[in-house]
Amino acid sequence: MKFWWQGSKWQLLAGVCVLLVGMQLPAQAQVPVQEVAPVSAWLLRLHEASRHRTYTGTFVVTAGTQMASAKIWHVCEGEQQLERIESLSGTPRSTFRRNDEVLTLYPTARVGIAETRETFGVFPALLKSQSGALDEFYALKPMGVERVAGIEADVVQITPKDGLRYGYRVWSEKKSGLVVQLQTLDVDAKVLEQSAFSELQLDAAVSPAKLSQLMAQTEGYRIERRKAEKTTAAAQGWAMASAVPGFKPAGCYTRPIALLAGASGKTEQSMQWMFSDGLATVSLFVEAFDAKRHLHEGAADLGGATRTLTRKAGAWWITAVGEVPPSTLAQFAQALERKK
């Protein structure tokens, strides 16, 4: 005969939970719920929390030696999410988001940029479809409980199982799973970049109607729609000679590249082929080689978690950009080959 506590860790955990609930112990009881949850399920909880909480706060991003901050308003009304991000540093700007519609207003220049972020709709479906890959390439480890912006948060470390990607340390509010702090870690677990609320008010009184109203106040602004055209790498004449483990194609677009210093003044098209392993993303940009502009081949560290690597391939200039180590970008850039 076998007692329940002699069973698996799952059974043990379930038993403890039942006991604690029965005793009406407070929520901060040290039950390491995440310990047994696979990476994808845990991420799904975080994703849902971001959709269903209403909050205001101050968000601070530190990348390398640079830092930026913004005031945030986030509200959910049914399936509709509204967000307002008011920059506190850099160029004055207000970013509004209603589900996948994003509008950024630059009050000084009186210019607004409207975009559709179709990628907001891909979750949680993408997360579910990539759950196998996530658990194959990342391991999740609970690190205890800490306070962030006055809120009790579970700390979890996500460690990559190979050298092709970075790790993460995540602080999520205990009750809902809302991410309140996120660090990107290099292979030595050194912090490359951090995003965190320095101040956060959950369930704040945020009026969706007021946010909608503000988002509609574009009088006096010239609104430009920034659009990337969907395409396929095959249609553009490109393919990957070999896949980078864990990364799946996540869309291909053509888009104009900015007029650059020393450029001739013509707007050129560039292909952007994206890949994702569920957490990290890599973009491969391909454009015609221009000897005047494309001077430096190799990897660049701009501070923070986003790395870049450039390579000349015949008449083409390839730029790999992503939140991955330079060696991973090199694999991507080398694997890309012209098919026609």
Add this chain to the structure above:
Amino acid sequence: MANMTETPSALHAQLSALADGELPAHEIGALLDALEAQPQAHQWWTAHHATSAVVCGEVVASASGEVAFWERLQGRLALEAPASTVSAPVVPVEAPVAMSATAANDPWWKSMRLASVAAMVSVGVVAALVWPSSQEAQLSVAPVSVVPVTAPVLVAAGADSTGASVMLRDPALDALMAAHQQMGGHSAWQAPSGFLRNATFETSGR
């Protein structure tokens, strides 16, 4: 060569060439002189830059930042050289004889004659004009900004053939990073915090 009597349309053409990096170096000084006499020069430059940026699908930076940059530059000029010589000419760029009369072991700052100061200023102006405007904007406008946007790019060791770190800032790379972040929703972090991160953290190409 630009001069005080040139029509606004001619100045516009030269301003456009300057912004595109196509204006011959020897014409830059004269153009700046001519622009100095034009009260609308700031607005011309801002409008030209904004139009180019928007046409290319990129966000323009703060227009007031551009104006502020010019004002700041003028302030620096006033500090670095006597007021009476600032308006004197950027033309000495063409007469690089200034350094020859100085002893090799003279301190460098003693040998910095007006011509070299003017030359450096010219180069600085050109570099600033072809640089993405958001950088100036952030330097000059945002009082609460803690983002040292001028932070140079360090090309990773090994990327350079000599193995040395190369200091540079590549606007093209900034533009691509902005494009990458715009489409970066294929990460599970996008919904919890990635979007907030990208909206908060401004890149020059944005």
